[in-house]
Amino acid sequence: MAHQAHAYHMVDPSPWPLTGAVAALLMTSGLAIWFHYNSIVLMTLGTVLLLLTMYQWWRDIVREGTFQGHHTPPVQKGLRYGMILFITSEVFFFLGFFWAFYHSSLAPTPELGGCWPPTGITTLDPFEVPLLNTAVLLASGVTVTWAHHSIMEGERKQAIQSLTLTILLGFYFTFLQGMEYYEAPFTIADGVYGSTFFVATGFHGLHVIIGSTFLAVCLLRQIQYHFTSEHHFGFEAAAWYWHFVDVVWLFLYISIYWWGS
Amino acid sequence: MAALGRLTQALLRSSLTQNRRQLSAAAAGHGEQAAKTWKILSFVVALPGVAVCMLNMYLKEQSHTHEQPEFVPYSHLRIRSKRFPWGDGSKSLFHNPHVNALPDGYEGHDE
Numbered sequence: 367m368a369h370q371a372h373a374y375h376m377v378d379p380s381p382w383p384l385t386g387a388v389a390a391l392l393m394t395s396g397l398a399i400w401f402h403y404n405s406i407v408l409m410t411l412g413t414v415l416l417l418l419t420m421y422q423w424w425r426d427i428v429r430e431g432t433f434q435g436h437h438t439p440p441v442q443k444g445l446r447y448g449m450i451l452f453i454t455s456e457v458f459f460f461l462g463f464f465w466a467f468y469h470s471s472l473a474p475t476p477e478l479g480g481c482w483p484p485t486g487i488t489t490l491d492p493f494e495v496p497l498l499n500t501a502v503l504l505a506s507g508v509t510v511t512w513a514h515h516s517i518m519e520g521e522r523k524q525a526i527q528s529l530t531l532t533i534l535l536g537f538y539f540t541f542l543q544g545m546e547y548y549e550a551p552f553t554i555a556d557g558v559y560g561s562t563f564f565v566a567t568g569f570h571g572l573h574v575i576i577g578s579t580f581l582a583v584c585l586l587r588q589i590q591y592h593f594t595s596e597h598h599f600g601f602e603a604a605a606w607y608w609h610f611v612d613v614v615w616l617f618l619y620i621s622i623y624w625w626g627s
Numbered sequence: 628m629a630a631l632g633r634l635t636q637a638l639l640r641s642s643l644t645q646n647r648r649q650l651s652a653a654a655a656g657h658g659e660q661a662a663k664t665w666k667i668l669s670f671v672v673a674l675p676g677v678a679v680c681m682l683n684m685y686l687k688e689q690s691h692t693h694e695q696p697e698f699v700p701y702s703h704l705r706i707r708s709k710r711f712p713w714g715d716g717s718k719s720l721f722h723n724p725h726v727n728a729l730p731d732g733y734e735g736h737d738e
Contacts, residue, residue: 494688497683551727560704
């Protein structure tokens with residue numbers, strides 16, 4: 367039987383990086399085809415391929431870590447660095463949209479009426495649904511911390527309860543935000559106000575959906591006994607991502623909903 | 628009122644953290660109490676905070692008029708340089724005919 371004389375993980379050859387890259391190509395070119403030639407075939411194909419790639423790649427990682435023991439402490443440290451770097455890149459992604467918002471709102475052009483909010487824009491009351499959304503996400507940050515401590519203390523039932531509660535709060539946020547989008551008296555096509563509002567909050571909402579999905583996968587894994595009290599990095603990564611989503615919302619709330627109203 | 632609820636939520640959280648730190652100085656096994664602490668925070672602070680905001684919403688909703696905002700054909704709003712890639716290309720993704728006017732005005736009205 368072959369042994370490795372080191373603690374690192376030499377990953378077996380895998381097709382998923384290639385299928386992921388192909389999916390990205392199909393989705394982006396598909397988007398252009400949809401916009402200009404009214405066909406969604408390429409984009410749909412790309413999306414399906416992306417979903418299949420994500421499912422199989424992450425399934426393989428779970429197999430390698432949880433069942434085959436490849437995630438030794440040095441390997442886990444590498445995964446931690448990876449998640450931190452990824453979240454950092456996402457911070458920069460959102461920074462761009464905040465830059466666009468502040469560029470547009472700190473010196474509003476004459477076309478907008480020289481004021482912010484622009485003439486003719488009825489903003490949303492920051493103390494109605496947006497405030498509720500803030501409470502919902504802050505509460506979910508508390509419940510996900512409850513979940514983490516439950517896992518560390520081996521409290522299986524509490525971990526499942528708190529994780530479920532966190533996910534439900536995430537769904538509630540998405541539902542409320544969807545309703546807000548429908549009820550808003552302005553659209554994405556309403557000048558730079560509409561663009562900055564919907565692109566920034568829209569990408570945030572997408573990240574809430576991604577984060578909720580990540581947490582839901584952790585819930586399934588917790589139910590299936592994947593996590594131990596000492597080793598549950600998948601959950602930690604999901605919790606970090608969730609806190610990041612919460613912090614982005616706080617910045618959105620203060621900047622766009624409150625200051626920008 | 629709702630803002631007060633949130634402020635209280637934040638303050639309570641930080642003061643409870645203080646208590647936990649003091650407890651840990653005295654007792655050795657503070658780590659075992661953490662799940663219980665966060666469970667209490669969840670049900671006594673976090674979820675009631677959400678409930679307060681929900682109540683605030685309900686009360687504010689009652690005093691709303693649901694009137695249609697006035698339509699003024701500003702050229703810097705309702706931009707249609709390129710059609711949307713769905714439907715007839717004139718309606719946004721979350722189009723609400725009651726509050727979202729098209730470039731010529733609200734639908735179904737003779738302007």
